[in-house]
Amino acid sequence: MTHKSYTAVINYLENHKIYVDRDEFELQLEGHPDFPSLLAFSDALHFFNIENYSYRIDNDEKDILPEDFLALVEGELAAVKNKNNQLIMNGSPTNDFFSKWENIILVIEKEEELAVTKSRLNYSYINWGILIILFLFLLGYNSSNIILQSTFALTSLIGFVFAYEAYKKTHGKGTFIPVGVCKSNYLNTDCDLVFNSKKWKIFNKIDLSEISLLFFTSQIVCFILSSLARNIEFFFTVYQYALFTFIPMACLSLYYQVFVVKKYCPVCMIIITCVCIQLLTANLIPFDAKKINPGSVFLFLIGIFGSLAVLLNLRTKNGIAQKNENSIKRNLKFRRNYLFFKNNLSIQKKLMDTDFSGAFVFGNEHADQSLTFITNPFCKHCKEFYPVFLKLVKMYSDELRINIFFDIDLNRGDEDNKTVHVNLTNIYLNSRNKAEFLEALSNWYEVQAYSENKNGWYTKYSKYFGSSEAALNLLRRHENWVTANSIHFTPDIFLNDTEYPIQYERADLEYFIPEFLSEN
Structure with a gap:
């Protein structure tokens, strides 16, 4: 093993966001009595407290290879990635890997932080409490039509809660919604089937839970910004008409549940009900068109695009979490294979x-x-x-x-x-x-x-x-x-x-x- 192996190991470490003092790493390698063997690289990694293990794998066991690893190929270490059954060795796709490798791989294992088992205060309740109090406080800026405004605000919160629970359910997370409500033969309900079914091509690239979450999140943010600007009339002016655009979406969702999936989603029904109440409420609140100004429009756009940015960030984090979860499952399969x-x-x-x-x-x-x-x-x-x-x-x-x-x-x-x-x-x-x-x-x-x-x-x-x-x-x-x-x-x-x-x-x-x- 020569400089080629050294470069492969360094690239492999950096791919895992592990950085070592290269001079010290090279010194440890060259000072090892078995350099340039695989053992020398393994011991040098241990010197830097990097857990690593070597395995021997036969060709008929290649389906349990991890997603990325170091392999001994013709006497040299090579960094290999295993993506969609396509092997990439040292950055380039390869088709003859299994005819050249020596059936030995080296993998590192990053230490994860230990889960804290001590009970902690659930800050979500505090956050919700602050949000509700803020809503009630902001409503005080305009005491007229307080009942209608409160109804609108309350349905916004309820809609947001259920939209977020639907989002979590769509992405495989636990929710407070009872299983017997979301999936019941007696009630003919199945939330998972409705949210995850792809029976219509229109839903292949559309996540209804994300749309609902974006709708209510932006609504709450815009409501708060308009209240702070003391121009709540503009907010209701917009939603007096904007909520009508939700009617086709609601009809589409109901048709999809009744005639396509033939199952009902209680969460969807609650969300649709909230929007219908808001539509009625918004059109009962009188407004003064003179109070519409460029500043209010600007704040409203900030609320919309700010909410969109938060949702996109949430989607990215969920994607990373799902990828890590799949990697863990793959590694467990890899480690617990008895033949291996x-x-x-x-x-x-x-x-x-x-x-x-x-x-x-x-x-x-x-x-x-x-x-x-x-x-x-x-x-x-x-x-x-x-x-x-x-x-x-x-x-x-x-x-x-x-x-x-x-x-x-x-x-x-x-x-x-x-x-x-x-x-x-x-x-x-x-x-x-x-x-x-x-x-x-x-x-x-x-x-x-x-x-x-x-x-x-x-x-x-x-x-x-x-x-x-x-x-x-x-x-x-x-x-x-x-x-x-x-x-x-x-x-x-x-x-x-x-x-x-x-x-x-x-x-x-x-x-x-x-x-x-x-x-x-």
Whole structure:
């Protein structure tokens, strides 16, 4: 691998909006003992805290390739994009990629921000409250016809709310509209079918929910601007006539529901009703044509085009979100394909010592297949994986021999560390129901960082604490086994005698166990 590979990696990173110090990156590469191998590039990326994984993929598995990746092609790394079954390599379309590549790819994984799980104040209610109060305040600028103006304003808000809910529903988002209302055989309603059906060519490029949202958004904005300019008469002058243009659209929508789709949309009906009320209200409000001026027209146009700009921005964001969602789904399919997983499992590290007799054993001791978990009571990553491990123990105890080894160094001189290991081992040795050990380890993970809670743990399980000699003897076997197999981190997992690929999230293990068992 030469400068060509270096350029491909840099371009690939920049495509993901990841920027590194090129001089430092090049220095790390050239200083690597295996340069210019794939391992050198992978380690250099890890130096910059860029998670990356390499995979081996056979040609018959090419349909699970991600959207973009680095591939080893004729000894060089190439940046490849997979768009609509057309491969683009280093910026140019290629038709002979699969005859040249070496069935190895390198992909990066960007860290996403953790979702905040703490409850937060729902600011949408505050926003709506401010908006409603603002409406009531603005109505005070012209106290005449207050009931008609309030009716118009209220139907604007109701129309906007339902138009926005329709927009969310059209784009696959959750809404407050009950499912039983929007889709009911008894009521013959189906909002999704009405909004997403393309039975008419006229609706192939028209999104009714977007039109409705733009209509009510611009109406509210223009109403506020006209009120602030103290020329609300101009606003009603415009809508006194403009609302008539909605009648053909309403008739078209009703015809479409009744005769084409043959289903009704309650959301559409509410929106149509709101506009009909507004049409009636606007024509009952008297106005003074003398108050129409260029300034009012300018403000009105600002409201219209400002609302359009906001909607276009919302559409762009939704498009990006949908693309990211599709990419995530594709990557999940890519990562959870068992044939691909099996292919990568076959090239992983093998155990040198396959004697599991010294392990904490659960499940079926005589099963042909085994799952081995190497852990440490003080390991935070083990704590994260442990619920998944317990789930596997519960589900596959009849089909798997499940082994647990502690990664312990008895020569460390840390008595507290040794005491915890000894106590847990005694729980395993002295309890009649070995599941108590699994429970005790789970409870320990919960209190390991909180000294004030540890006394409760010791009190609960102290009945199993006894002589440390038998526990130490078993722990020495754990230590020897871990050392013999050159295990240096926890949690580590082995399926039979093969290490679980580090490229995969440990939680993904549960997706592969069923097929692993079925083929062995």
